[in-house]
Amino acid sequence: MLAKLRRFAERALIGDSVPALVRWGKLVPPSLVRSIQLGAFGEMVRYAARHQKFFGRKLREKGIDPGRVRRPEDLGDVFTTPEDLLRLPPEDFLCREPQVVFETTGTSGSPKRVYFGYDELEFAGRYEAAGLYQNGVRPGDRVVCTFDAGYWISGWVSFFACKQIGVFCSAIGKPRPEDFYSRLGGYRYNVIMADPTWLVSLSEIAEKRGVYPIKVIFAAGDRMTRAYRDYVERVWNAPVVLGYGSTEAGGGVGMECLRRDGYHLDEFNFLFETLDRDANGYGELVVTTLSRRTMPLVRYRTRDVTRFIEDRCACGITLRRVAPVKGRRDEMVVMGAGNMHPEIFEKVLDGVEGISDVWQVAVRQEGVRDVLEFRLELTNGVNPSAVEALVRKNLEARYPEVWANHLCGMYRIDFRFSPPGTHERGRKPKRLVDERKE
Numbered sequence: 001m002l003a004k005l006r007r008f009a010e011r012a013l014i015g016d017s018v019p020a021l022v023r024w025g026k027l028v029p030p031s032l033v034r035s036i037q038l039g040a041f042g043e044m045v046r047y048a049a050r051h052q053k054f055f056g057r058k059l060r061e062k063g064i065d066p067g068r069v070r071r072p073e074d075l076g077d078v079f080t081t082p083e084d085l086l087r088l089p090p091e092d093f094l095c096r097e098p099q100v101v102f103e104t105t106g107t108s109g110s111p112k113r114v115y116f117g118y119d120e121l122e123f124a125g126r127y128e129a130a131g132l133y134q135n136g137v138r139p140g141d142r143v144v145c146t147f148d149a150g151y152w153i154s155g156w157v158s159f160f161a162c163k164q165i166g167v168f169c170s171a172i173g174k175p176r177p178e179d180f181y182s183r184l185g186g187y188r189y190n191v192i193m194a195d196p197t198w199l200v201s202l203s204e205i206a207e208k209r210g211v212y213p214i215k216v217i218f219a220a221g222d223r224m225t226r227a228y229r230d231y232v233e234r235v236w237n238a239p240v241v242l243g244y245g246s247t248e249a250g251g252g253v254g255m256e257c258l259r260r261d262g263y264h265l266d267e268f269n270f271l272f273e274t275l276d277r278d279a280n281g282y283g284e285l286v287v288t289t290l291s292r293r294t295m296p297l298v299r300y301r302t303r304d305v306t307r308f309i310e311d312r313c314a315c316g317i318t319l320r321r322v323a324p325v326k327g328r329r330d331e332m333v334v335m336g337a338g339n340m341h342p343e344i345f346e347k348v349l350d351g352v353e354g355i356s357d358v359w360q361v362a363v364r365q366e367g368v369r370d371v372l373e374f375r376l377e378l379t380n381g382v383n384p385s386a387v388e389a390l391v392r393k394n395l396e397a398r399y400p401e402v403w404a405n406h407l408c409g410m411y412r413i414d415f416r417f418s419p420p421g422t423h424e425r426g427r428k429p430k431r432l433v434d435e436r437k438e
């Protein structure tokens, strides 16, 4: 019986229509998902051992027989890291001739390059399509996708996703919001896919000049704060659904459902682990690609800190969810205040009037004392001491345990104010930096 169900599932995963795939996402029991994942994981390990220089070398160094690997733990401390991708030539990861390349946008330094085949891009689109379909996108809708073009993958995968559903799609790169606004009504777009900050700018224009009927808005989850989301939803009177992914993962690995409580993971094409979990289950998300053959990644350390949500979601999808990313592991700073993530300061600065959204918090050292320094740009001549007082008040109210460490002298709080435009702007400026000496 299970074998028969499994054969049906495998056919649905590869061959059936997108609506059929979504139906399967609700029928397939988690135990079967796990069994399909582990089967694909074993195959991937054997494939990568044969074809990928990097992984083959790692297995030899550790004396691991790929034929005996059944689950991730069997690989011990064999991982693929972002640093490996930066340090080694692409040939060390390529298993067959590539057809496309994309780059990631790092916080600093050179980009990571990830290669794919055409078939792999289209296939990634199929799973994004399932996410769009589950959230209400149907033929007859008109999708506009304004993710950055260039070497950025999201626009392509979204385009293929729309193709799979048979829905109208303009994937147009990232126009200036004011230029785009004048086309919104003309082309009758009713589904928008975009970056959080771009969406906020577009919404500001629409708030003044009028909104059009929008069914649903999709945004990349990175840096979409609660305040941004509430504002955009209010302006358009439409839900904002977030996706989670990266270039390394080949676009999306998870997407929210309309309940908007965590990202449902694409457990058919990826196997997920969390590493070094804390008491609340938060750890670094580690991803193995299960269906890619051009440049597969075995146990890729995303550096994103999150946790699994094990309860079954009320939307009916049986796929597991992860919580919104709490921060980057390489942005986490352990200090007198506790384990600090950028997310903490996002929440502390949320609602503080008169500062720009480009800010940084630095951890410095003075003698043997840690200093938490808020570096803020003042935008409208507001009194700095009022900002200071509000930030302290928010920290006390929203993170009492962090505040308690302050009260008992574990660290000092400092402020540095500057005029708008002082701080470096880029796709991902570092929000929390550790400037203490080793």
Ligand SMILES: [Zn+2]
Residues within 6 Å of the ligand: 256, 257, 258, 259, 264, 313, 314, 315, 316, 317
């Ligand atoms: Zn759900």
